Amino acid sequence: MSLVAILVGLAVTVALxxxxxxxxxGLTRSRTPSAPAVRGHVTEVMKILTTGNLPGTGNQPxxxxxxxxxxxxxxxxxxxxxxxxxxxxxxxxxxMYDKVVGSSTGQELVAGQALSSIPDxxxxxxxxxxxxxxxxxxxxxxxxxxxxxxxxxxxxxxxxFTWQCYAPCGAGxxxxxxxxxxxxxxxxxxxxxx
Ligand SMILES: [Cu+2]
Numbered sequence: 001m002s003l004v005a006i007l008v009g010l011a012v013t014v015a016l017x018x019x020x021x022x023x024x025x026g027l028t029r030s031r032t033p034s035a036p037a038v039r040g041h042v043t044e045v046m047k048i049l050t051t052g053n054l055p056g057t058g059n060q061p062x063x064x065x066x067x068x069x070x071x072x073x074x075x076x077x078x079x080x081x082x083x084x085x086x087x088x089x090x091x092x093x094x095x096m097y098d099k100v101v102g103s104s105t106g107q108e109l110v111a112g113q114a115l116s117s118i119p120d121x122x123x124x125x126x127x128x129x130x131x132x133x134x135x136x137x138x139x140x141x142x143x144x145x146x147x148x149x150x151x152x153x154x155x156x157x158x159x160x161f162t163w164q165c166y167a168p169c170g171a172g173x174x175x176x177x178x179x180x181x182x183x184x185x186x187x188x189x190x191x192x193x194x
Contacts, residue, residue, distance in 0.1 A: 037069040037193060043077040044068050048125055048138065050084045052185070057171045060179035061086075061125065066163075066188030068181055075104075077152040078136065080127055085143045088169035090120045097126045097166040100151060102134035104139060107149035110139060123167050129190060131161040138167075155192040 035146045050170060052062040061084045070076050090098055100108045105116040119135040125138040134153050141147045167188040168175025181184035 002177040004038040008037055008154065037191075039071060039074065041046055041075040041077065043079055043109050044070075044071060045079045045081065046127070047081040048084050050086075051178070054171075054182060054185065057178035058184060060171065060182075061126075061169050061186045062193050063165075063188065067190070069193060072155050072158050072192050072194055073153055074095065074149060075154050077150065078127065080138055081151045082124060082138050082141050082149065083146045084124050085145075085168070086169070087122055087124055087140045088167035088175055090123050090126075090137075090167055094166045094168075095120055097128055097135055097136050098123055100136060102129075102132055103136070103151035103154050104153060105151075108149055110138050110149050110157055112176075125169055125186070126168045127163060128166050129161050129163045131159070132157075147160045158194055160194045161190045161192065 009058055023030040040146050046066075048061055049064065050059065050061050052060050052064075063080075098120050100106065100115070105114070105164040107116045109115075110118070116144030121141045123137050124140040127136040127138060128134070132155060133154065134151075137149050138149050139147055165180065168180065170176055170180030170186060180187075
């Protein structure tokens with residue numbers, strides 16, 4: 001371990017202890033794959049914001065909370081609050097991601113309504129973990145508002161899985177640049193541990 005890494009680790013520890021002591025940092029969930037996960041049924045809240053500024057690309061949509069760690073065989077509820085009112089219709093082979101896959105009910109709740117798919121033309125993003133598999137199509141939000149999409153699953157195998165969006169919501173003529181090709185924007189990691 002380099003001196004810099006040790007110093008950074010020390011600073012983080014001091015900040016955490018200070019935060020806990022002052023009540024600022026509660027017993028919140030871990031946000032990084034290397035941190036221990038909370039036991040039992042957890043809810044991971046992800047927001048899709050359009051206020052991000054991706055260097056070299058400008059304003060791009062971005063998922064918050066892109067990396068989490070959960071326990072195998074314990075329920076995970078994914079709650080996605082989408083503020084993006086733009087659509088990115090699925091095309092070609094990606095059109096299969098308009099359907100809910102791998103959720104406990106076979107459906108997702110979209111603004112409280114149970115649905116098993118979203119019309120391709122109204123898809124804004126997808127939250128897709130091919131390796132499980134698990135898929136949530138996310139519709140565009142009403143302008144100036146947000147739409148909340150909820151589904152849950154129980155991971156049955158350990159490992160580190162990539163999630164990504166399959167809607168061409170990024171930059172460039174094919175929509176696959178910018179956020180779509182940048183880790184922690186339209187792509188992240190989920191670690192499933194014992
Ligand atoms: Cu997207």
